[in-house]
Amino acid sequence: MMLTALKQAQLRISRLDRTVITAVVLLSSVFPVELFPNTLPASKGLDGQYSGKQGQVLVVKVNGEEQATEVKGTFLKRTIPFFREFRPGEPAGYIGLLGIDMQDEPGAYELAVEVKQGEQAKQLSFNVLVAKEKFSVEHLKVPKETVDLDEKSVARWKTEQEQIKQALAENSRLKLWHSNFREPVNGKRTGIFGSVRIMNGKPRNPHNGEDIGAPMGADVASTNDGIVRITVNHFFSGKGVFIDHGLGFYTMYFHLSEILVKDGDLVTAGQIIGKVGATGRATGPHLHWGVKLNGARVNPYSLLDLPFKNGSTPANSTATPIPETTSVPEAVPVKQ
Numbered sequence: 001m002m003l004t005a006l007k008q009a010q011l012r013i014s015r016l017d018r019t020v021i022t023a024v025v026l027l028s029s030v031f032p033v034e035l036f037p038n039t040l041p042a043s044k045g046l047d048g049q050y051s052g053k054q055g056q057v058l059v060v061k062v063n064g065e066e067q068a069t070e071v072k073g074t075f076l077k078r079t080i081p082f083f084r085e086f087r088p089g090e091p092a093g094y095i096g097l098l099g100i101d102m103q104d105e106p107g108a109y110e111l112a113v114e115v116k117q118g119e120q121a122k123q124l125s126f127n128v129l130v131a132k133e134k135f136s137v138e139h140l141k142v143p144k145e146t147v148d149l150d151e152k153s154v155a156r157w158k159t160e161q162e163q164i165k166q167a168l169a170e171n172s173r174l175k176l177w178h179s180n181f182r183e184p185v186n187g188k189r190t191g192i193f194g195s196v197r198i199m200n201g202k203p204r205n206p207h208n209g210e211d212i213g214a215p216m217g218a219d220v221a222s223t224n225d226g227i228v229r230i231t232v233n234h235f236f237s238g239k240g241v242f243i244d245h246g247l248g249f250y251t252m253y254f255h256l257s258e259i260l261v262k263d264g265d266l267v268t269a270g271q272i273i274g275k276v277g278a279t280g281r282a283t284g285p286h287l288h289w290g291v292k293l294n295g296a297r298v299n300p301y302s303l304l305d306l307p308f309k310n311g312s313t314p315a316n317s318t319a320t321p322i323p324e325t326t327s328v329p330e331a332v333p334v335k336q
């Protein structure tokens, strides 16, 4: 017994060493910026490490839990449901998509994963390093009444916020998407996700999606399979569609000139759901494409980097977590 305990302790120490070494290597290669100027953050988990920038999506894989009945993660108080992944000739595994919110503070955090098998539960703990993304600063000049809202507009905005909150409170418990994610419109990506917005000289909320420039009336397609949770015509977003892809994964399409789906409609990847417009607060026709992943506002283009082709991860996906280094291209400030 004693020997086993000692061995276990040694194992833990060596794993800790490895994690720290990985952290050092990662910090010098992936994060040349002075992310942690004074000391390295202490590791928060011993079962592996992931890293990514603000607004990115990380793919977390838990292998060899074939008998598990439920796998669930917790990261910064957000719940990450894991889903089963089958590939012929490979051990069954569970995948969790971890969204780093665009405003999560840089640092080291724990991703705690609970693997349930009937009455029994096993805990896994991963270290997740969140690095700072360099978001651009946007200076916008917009009509005064669209930023300094009158009382009536504030009341309308609050009601609309509440409507969205209620519509999105229930997540589909099933994974509804089955293929790779795709760009919703043929157009020019402006790269302003996360940009700090200064409107008429005053700082406002950061831009929580990506704007894609496209001509008025261009087709807007659903990025993947899902269910239309709500369609709106709101003060800021104009005519908008919210699609629930299941497991806490939502995509949003704003400023449409026309909406071609109804609440509750099932949509497939690539299905045309509306037309590009300039409704709501927009100075010209474009699509505002947003993503919420288990409460985190992530860069929609990080969906396109996900290794899901025909609904599954590629064969080279390994049992050992690999650091995510996919970076978001440098943001280009543009006028809205």
Ligand SMILES: [Zn+2]
Residues within 6 Å of the ligand: 207, 209, 210, 211, 287, 288, 289
């Ligand atoms: Zn936008």
